[in-house]
Amino acid sequence: MSDHPSTFDGDTSEHKGFAWDDRASLHRKDDGGGVLDSAKGLRSGTFADIVRHMMLLPAEERSAYYIEKAGDREYHAEEVAALADRPDFPRED
Known part of the structure; x- marks a missing residue:
């Protein structure tokens, strides 16, 4: 998950490009948010998977999502x- 830098051994884990493999979930805009928001996800997976879906x-x-x-x-519609549409978007798994 490249969005989160590491301090292990004084090195960073920064990678160039977009973190398509970060965890993500699909939500309805009208789900109310709140403390239990993460439990209201309709689907979860990698960011690329959820974008594809x-x-x-x-x-x-x-x-609506x-x-x-x-x-x-x-990220909204x-x-x-x-x-x-980005050229670096992974089209398939």
Whole structure:
């Protein structure tokens, strides 16, 4: 999970590029958030897997969902579509 630098042996674990293998989950925008938000995820997997799954939804339905990536970063429909178009996006597992 490259989004989290390491201090082991005084070295960093920074990698160039996007952390497609970070953990992520798919949520409905209207799930209420709160303390139990992580339990309300509809699907979980790697960030790339969840982006692929969200892109399988009809375009008019995508705006009802968001992806929460490790570190509490949220990605909404337009941003997810842009990520799926990136040349470094892993198209398959």
